[in-house]
Amino acid sequence: MKTVSPFLELEDTPRVEVMFCDEALSLPQGGNLAAALLAAGVGVFRHTPVSGAPRGPFCMMGACFDCLVEIDGVVRQACMIEVTEGLQIKMPHQTEAKDETA
Ligand code: FES
Numbered sequence: 001m002k003t004v005s006p007f008l009e010l011e012d013t014p015r016v017e018v019m020f021c022d023e024a025l026s027l028p029q030g031g032n033l034a035a036a037l038l039a040a041g042v043g044v045f046r047h048t049p050v051s052g053a054p055r056g057p058f059c060m061m062g063a064c065f066d067c068l069v070e071i072d073g074v075v076r077q078a079c080m081i082e083v084t085e086g087l088q089i090k091m092p093h094q095t096e097a098k099d100e101t102a
Contacts, residue, residue, distance in 0.1 A: 013028040013029060013030065013031065014028070014029045015027060015028055015029060016028075016029045016083060016084065016085040016086070017085065017086070018083065018084075018085075018086065018087040018088075018089060019087070019088050019089060020037065020040075020042060020069075020089045020090075021089070021090055021091060025037070025040050025042075026040075027039075027040060027083045028083060029083055029084070029085070030082050030083060030084075031082065031083045032060075032079060032081075032082065032083070033069075033078040033079070033081040033082065033083050033087070033089075034057040034060060034067045034077075034078035034079035034081075035057075035060070035079075036083050037078060037089075038056070038057060042056075043056050044056055044091075045057065045066070045067050045068065045069050045078060045091065046066075046067075046068050046069065046091045046092050046093065047091065047093070049093045055067075055068075057078065057079055059079070060079045061079065062077055062079060062080050065077060067079045068092050069089050069090065069091065069092065070089065070090045070091065070092045071087055071088065071089050072087070072088050075092045
């Protein structure tokens, strides 16, 4: 799932730990969550509920909804969220997608 990221951080900011799909990630505190996940090598944020096609951030300004993630049980746009300590992030509809393949 992870690839080498083409994104580089411009400054040395404090890092905090978050969980993405049961994987611990160290992200820059206060950074844009979508950008930070991309920089950490996460390219797929969710799968579409109908076809299961992978989706990741596209517009980075709250318009496309391709960056949807589930944070603490609430589905939100990752490009509109700041990185804070202890975020529990999952792919939305993760349970439903597993049920469809069973
Ligand atoms: S990347 Fe388009 S809404 Fe977040």
